[in-house]
Amino acid sequence: MTETSSLVTRLGFDAGTRAIILNADDFGMCRAANAAIFDLFESGHIDSATLMMPCAWAPEATMFAASRPDLDIGVHLVLTSEWSRYRWRPLTGTATTLVDGDGFFPADVATVEERAADDDVAAELAAQLQAALAAGVDVTHLDNHMGSVYGLATGRDFLAPVFELAARHGLPFRLPRSMGGAAADAALQARLDEAAAAADALGVEIVDRLWTHPFELEGEGTADEETYEQVRDAFVAMLREVPAGVTEIYLHPMIDGDELRATVDFSAAKRGFERRLLADPVVVEALADEQLVRLGWRALRDLQRARRR
Numbered sequence: 001m002t003e004t005s006s007l008v009t010r011l012g013f014d015a016g017t018r019a020i021i022l023n024a025d026d027f028g029m030c031r032a033a034n035a036a037i038f039d040l041f042e043s044g045h046i047d048s049a050t051l052m053m054p055c056a057w058a059p060e061a062t063m064f065a066a067s068r069p070d071l072d073i074g075v076h077l078v079l080t081s082e083w084s085r086y087r088w089r090p091l092t093g094t095a096t097t098l099v100d101g102d103g104f105f106p107a108d109v110a111t112v113e114e115r116a117a118d119d120d121v122a123a124e125l126a127a128q129l130q131a132a133l134a135a136g137v138d139v140t141h142l143d144n145h146m147g148s149v150y151g152l153a154t155g156r157d158f159l160a161p162v163f164e165l166a167a168r169h170g171l172p173f174r175l176p177r178s179m180g181g182a183a184a185d186a187a188l189q190a191r192l193d194e195a196a197a198a199a200d201a202l203g204v205e206i207v208d209r210l211w212t213h214p215f216e217l218e219g220e221g222t223a224d225e226e227t228y229e230q231v232r233d234a235f236v237a238m239l240r241e242v243p244a245g246v247t248e249i250y251l252h253p254m255i256d257g258d259e260l261r262a263t264v265d266f267s268a269a270k271r272g273f274e275r276r277l278l279a280d281p282v283v284v285e286a287l288a289d290e291q292l293v294r295l296g297w298r299a300l301r302d303l304q305r306a307r308r309r
Helices: 031-042 058-067 109-115 118-134 159-169 186-201 228-240 258-263 268-278 281-289 297-308
Strands: 018-027 048-051 072-077 142-144 209-211 245-251
Touching: 018 031, 018 072, 031 058, 031 258, 031 268, 048 058, 058 118, 072 118, 072 297, 118 159, 142 159, 159 186, 228 268, 228 281, 258 268
Parallel strands: 018 048, 018 245, 048 072, 072 142, 209 245
Antiparallel strands: none
């Protein structure tokens, strides 16, 4: 297993190119997410976003996506609903193994892995993609909310139906080929190698690595809570460590206001920070200084569909 695959060269770049995709997750989750992502797309500070089709604000997000086929917008496949005051249900209904006692997606990944039937998962993921396509979205890729298809909690994954769906529709999927660096773990890497081989066998393009930063603020709710400047500086340091190959960096930018704070149980401030840092001149300068090449998922989709033809 090499640190990088041939993806960057197959995309037409030199082997040493450090390419990144700046992706905004949770498009359609709430109005605070939509407003932030609209602005970041218009200002050119993100390369792609992914839609949460079961959520209440998905119609607004899909209307925007359908009106802007030039933008790279995928589907954020959902099997969980993590907040206590705002929740969502499967598109395939509640007579299914995908819901908790209240009829919503479970709040945690372990419950999904333990209880969900394979056929129910396959049907729901297909329904979410079909809903985006039916709304007129030129879907560029697939990824997954909270890692609920990866098998990270119990070891039981749902990658087979995801790969089948991605292959059938000619869509790349957000799976890292390698952990790499300090996050490397031999057992996890072995599982990634197996998953990558399955994706390769079906012709589904995946990225070399997948990076983000902590979901919550360090010390959140205490006197030592992480400041915006600390978050920004850590993000810049991460950008400077991006190696050769294709790395997706995903964030959750949202407008930190009354709506978001009434929606989420924690990390509203962090979501607001992520919106700010993507447009921060310090971050923009770091991207230029590091000569990072920015891509969208459409490039991977085009490569995948060309290979299939």
